[in-house]
Amino acid sequence: MNYFNISYFPDYVYIPLYYLIGFIVVAVLMLFVVLFLVLLERKLLGFFTVRVGPNRVGFHGALQTVADAIKLLFKEDIIPLKADKLLFTLSPILVFAPIMTVWAYIPFNGFFAVQNSVVGSLIFLSLLSFPILGILFAGISSANKYSLLGSLRACAQTLCYELPIFISLLSVVILSGSLDLNDIVSAQSINNNCFGWFIIPSLLGFITFYISSVAMMNRVPFDFPEAESEFVGGYHTEYSGMKFAMFFLAEYASMFILCAFMATIFLGGFLSPFGKYISDFLPLSDLIKTPLIFIEQFFWLILKTMVLVVAVIWTRATLPRLRIDRSLEFFWKLILPLSILNIFIVCLIKLFMGAR
Amino acid sequence: MQVIAGAINTVYNWARSNSLWPLTFATSCCGIEMMSVSSANYDIARFGSEVFRGSPRQADLLIVAGTITQKMAPALLKLYEQMAEPKYVIAMGACACSGGMFRENSYSVVRGVDKIIPVDVYLPMCPPTPESLLEAIINLQKKIRTQDIFDRDDEIKAHKSRLKFDIDQKDLLICIDDDKYFEIEVG
Numbered sequence: 202m203n204y205f206n207i208s209y210f211p212d213y214v215y216i217p218l219y220y221l222i223g224f225i226v227v228a229v230l231m232l233f234v235v236l237f238l239v240l241l242e243r244k245l246l247g248f249f250t251v252r253v254g255p256n257r258v259g260f261h262g263a264l265q266t267v268a269d270a271i272k273l274l275f276k277e278d279i280i281p282l283k284a285d286k287l288l289f290t291l292s293p294i295l296v297f298a299p300i301m302t303v304w305a306y307i308p309f310n311g312f313f314a315v316q317n318s319v320v321g322s323l324i325f326l327s328l329l330s331f332p333i334l335g336i337l338f339a340g341i342s343s344a345n346k347y348s349l350l351g352s353l354r355a356c357a358q359t360l361c362y363e364l365p366i367f368i369s370l371l372s373v374v375i376l377s378g379s380l381d382l383n384d385i386v387s388a389q390s391i392n393n394n395c396f397g398w399f400i401i402p403s404l405l406g407f408i409t410f411y412i413s414s415v416a417m418m419n420r421v422p423f424d425f426p427e428a429e430s431e432f433v434g435g436y437h438t439e440y441s442g443m444k445f446a447m448f449f450l451a452e453y454a455s456m457f458i459l460c461a462f463m464a465t466i467f468l469g470g471f472l473s474p475f476g477k478y479i480s481d482f483l484p485l486s487d488l489i490k491t492p493l494i495f496i497e498q499f500f501w502l503i504l505k506t507m508v509l510v511v512a513v514i515w516t517r518a519t520l521p522r523l524r525i526d527r528s529l530e531f532f533w534k535l536i537l538p539l540s541i542l543n544i545f546i547v548c549l550i551k552l553f554m555g556a557r
Numbered sequence: 558m559q560v561i562a563g564a565i566n567t568v569y570n571w572a573r574s575n576s577l578w579p580l581t582f583a584t585s586c587c588g589i590e591m592m593s594v595s596s597a598n599y600d601i602a603r604f605g606s607e608v609f610r611g612s613p614r615q616a617d618l619l620i621v622a623g624t625i626t627q628k629m630a631p632a633l634l635k636l637y638e639q640m641a642e643p644k645y646v647i648a649m650g651a652c653a654c655s656g657g658m659f660r661e662n663s664y665s666v667v668r669g670v671d672k673i674i675p676v677d678v679y680l681p682m683c684p685p686t687p688e689s690l691l692e693a694i695i696n697l698q699k700k701i702r703t704q705d706i707f708d709r710d711d712e713i714k715a716h717k718s719r720l721k722f723d724i725d726q727k728d729l730l731i732c733i734d735d736d737k738y739f740e741i742e743v744g
Binding site for chain 2: 270275429
């Protein structure tokens, strides 16, 4: 925020303007990312199952998701007769709004995060626990037994993944000594190369965080809330048109942003894995070099995020859905103890290796 | 005004013809062919239709894959009525088109699903090959591209006038009276 503060505007113009710009950046970025991710997933699923994937619309199917989005926009909006109309309309927004909000907290490069916060990482994960309310309301208000069962499962699952995900975050907080995402990233630049990243001391934490965040995104193998083979469509069974599209959008937006968060806290965020940036080697003045470095940092963050996103899609293509009780057992009896064990390991590393 | 309508039509027809999400609905052997159409050899995903939705609310395309018995007919009509506009139907296989080999002497089979729901594309054969289902989808896409967004109401009215029962009289979304439903003259 300081970077922009050199402007001539007074505060009462500047602050709303700043957040308006931030909102537009986030909204546009999110729309493009989601359109791209859905296409990427369909193409990759095609690749993993030796198919071609969408290739008729646009160049090699590039406009497929645009067609889907326009179609969903024009689709009839049905509210079931017995549904609670207010909650039914509200719940897609409740799912979507927190996920859009957390996009503001990711530091996309050295100087730009829409909202810097001292407790950024905590706020990020706390806001991401809100969509479960929307899912619960969607299930209750639809007057459909499949929706209700799906949303109840979502609640049961929320309890079991929230704990490991916060405890895994705790290991990173111990290592960096801060909850601020910018500080967490800068704490990983100590060695000036990829060996300073927190994935090395906290590898177990990364694994537990990854598995829990796959559950948080409601994706295979933990997609019980919308298990198609068990309950029609889960909590969004009764939703059509734009309301369904909002659930859809939220799922992919949370997938991207959780991967970006994982890249930030474990994989060095926007830092280059080699310590140096290409612009460092070019004979340029600082005035041009600084923006170039920022662009490069943005590129590194997106690259790391995309690697994780592809891993999530790969997981989906590989694994079948677990049974609900097996999954709960898996989280309570394996992932939670592992993440607590990881805290001890990280504490020992911090104790004997000193401040990394 | 006509220019705007034409532009809307172009975009809308392009979008909905290229993203026909089918409903997971298969009543007999044609269903096996419908499943294999999403496999590697045929790959329905090329046309953007691999997104098989479990819920009729989110589906655009009802592929009636197989024999529809009188017992199944209310369920089929219910599913069709639950789908959100715009919705399309492919009658896949001889049974769905006309009753097929059950047409002459059967006490239980509906002689063609067009007695119940409007059909956009008929796909005979017993059962149709996956390639022919792909062709049916391509033909449906061609048909959609010639449609007008404002003509949909007339199509629905024309379909209702062809039916031998009145859809609007019953509250289909809540319950269907099975006994009443068997009174439909089929065959």
